[in-house]
Amino acid sequence: MSLHDDEVVSTPDLVHRLVADQLPQWAHLPVTPGPAGGTDHHLFRLGDKLLVRMPKIAWAQDQAVSDARWLPHLAPHLPLRLPVPEAVGEPGAGFPFRWSVTPWLDGASPAVDELGTGAARGLGEFVAALRAVSTVGAPVKDGTSRGVPLARLDDDVRAAITASGTRIDGAAVTKAWDRALGARPASDGRWIHGDLLPGNLLADGGDLTAVIDWGGVGVGDPAADLIPAWTQFTGAERAAFYETATAGLADPDDAWERGRGWVLVQAVIALPYYWDRWPEFARGSQERIAAVLAD
Secondary structure, three states: OOOOOOOOOOOHHHHHHHHHHHOHHHOOOOEEEOOOOOOOEEEEEEOOOEEEEEEOOHHHOOHHHHHHHHHHHHHHHOOOEOOOOOEEEOOEOOEOOOEEEEEOOOOEOOOOOOOOHHHHHHHHHHHHHHHHOOOOOOOEOOOOOOOOOHHHHHHHHHHHHHHHHHHOOHHHHHHHHHHHHOOOOOOOOEEEOOOOOHHHEEEEOOEEEEEOOOOOOEEEOHHHHHOHHHHOOOHHHHHHHHHHHOOOOOOHHHHHHHHHHHHHHHHHHHHHHHOOOOHHHHHHHHHHHHHHHHO
């Protein structure tokens, strides 16, 4: 079944036709299915060195342009590679959205606890470096997107807790959520990735190599980028990530509490939606909720 009711399906033939029509310099390259995409893109290999990202849902239709605008600006300041687009394609051949071609970045998404303390510190340094980039002219997170004040997500989170039923300990999750809401709000907005789940990290031989999928990029609560503490690390690695990721923050303890809240925002809201659509992702959401409750 499709992941979303209104999902737009892409195929290698469609991608080949779009590339041949709009980017003829790559028309000779074979198009093959790429790695499994996330919630909002289908991925295709274009030859050996390129990747085509095809939005599968309307909410992702602006990412190609956003990536092309902001990733070249951010990349020089950051210690890990970014998928800076090499081209942006236009709608065509019945496909309704803009799409992008990026470099193929080697590596694989790390499993929880796969990375050691060195990588944990490295990811924390990445978060801190992103936060330090000038925000002049940058897009500010709005509505109920990642990085806005947590209170704006209160209704959505409580509704999802109810909808999750016995799949979670509703009382314990509500208590943890209330604790996050009670933390002092961020004093100012900073650049955030907004979705640093394991699937958006690439590692090779225990070393982080790249951070991908920048659909949530913008200026918002820096605590939103603390989620790897509970989604990727435990024990000494979590402590190492905390040390570097919160360096320079005026409110590290409050940010840490809000970070727990951002894990709950992602995991609790995703759980009932993806329970039947993507069971593996739903189980991952349960694991992330458990990590917050256990900490």
